[in-house]
Amino acid sequence: GQSLEQPSEVTAVEGAIVQINCTYQTSGFYGLSWYQQHDGGAPTFLSYNALDGLEETGRFSSFLSRSDSYGYLLLQELQMKDSASYFCAVRDPNQGGKLIFGQGTELSVKP
Amino acid sequence: GAGVSQTPSNKVTEKGKYVELRCDPISGHTALYWYRQSLGQGPEFLIYFQGTGAADDSGLPNDRFFAVRPEGSVSTLKIQRTERGDSAVYLCASSSKAGGGNEQFFGPGTRLTVL
Numbered sequence: 194g195q196s197l198e199q200p201s202e203v204t205a206v207e208g209a210i211v212q213i214n215c216t217y218q219t220s221g222f223y224g225l226s227w228y229q230q231h232d233g234g235a236p237t238f239l240s241y242n243a244l245d246g247l248e249e250t251g252r253f254s255s256f257l258s259r260s261d262s263y264g265y266l267l268l269q270e271l272q273m274k275d276s277a278s279y280f281c282a283v284r285d286p287n288q289g290g291k292l293i294f295g296q297g298t299e300l301s302v303k304p
Numbered sequence: 305g306a307g308v309s310q311t312p313s314n315k316v317t318e319k320g321k322y323v324e325l326r327c328d329p330i331s332g333h334t335a336l337y338w339y340r341q342s343l344g345q346g347p348e349f350l351i352y353f354q355g356t357g358a359a360d361d362s363g364l365p366n367d368r369f370f371a372v373r374p375e376g377s378v379s380t381l382k383i384q385r386t387e388r389g390d391s392a393v394y395l396c397a398s399s400s401k402a403g404g405g406n407e408q409f410f411g412p413g414t415r416l417t418v419l
Contacts, residue, residue: 224406235308235411236347238407241406241407289352295346296346
């Protein structure tokens, strides 16, 4: 089976940096994705890591360590609009690419 | 361009009734997924279509749930004899690549409430 663990909630202030961790247990691994979901909205893709290391996209970066079955999403220069739920997910291409999601981390950004 | 759309946005029904939820994927996307999301949880996979065929329906919880995609575009998720436990947000996602690629594009979901 496959399972992912991430903290249920994180609070930070505007302008700060926050890191959301994700550990996974999978039978086979084909990359770790991150999705953002605002209240009542659709999950939207943020990043994907297939190889070890850091991927940077603007204020957001994502890191992967396959040997540790661990990844994180780093959000810099936090803005109020970053308040949302963040999900890590692994892809299972052997089963048509369905995504297995973690339970999500609710990020609250305070002024 | 237009993203994934889902209708209705909200559906309230009574226990035992039949419901249909519709998904319009991004034009040209061959892969289509249905997920179900309960409050405070991540989306859970239900079924995957590649073209017209259901390539993986391992996530459907029981035989009350069924989905079709007759022309390889629009898909309908059908739930018979609804139960209160079916209440959730049903999300549809599409991708341009078989096997999902690295990014799936999600619709806003249909919030189903079974009274």
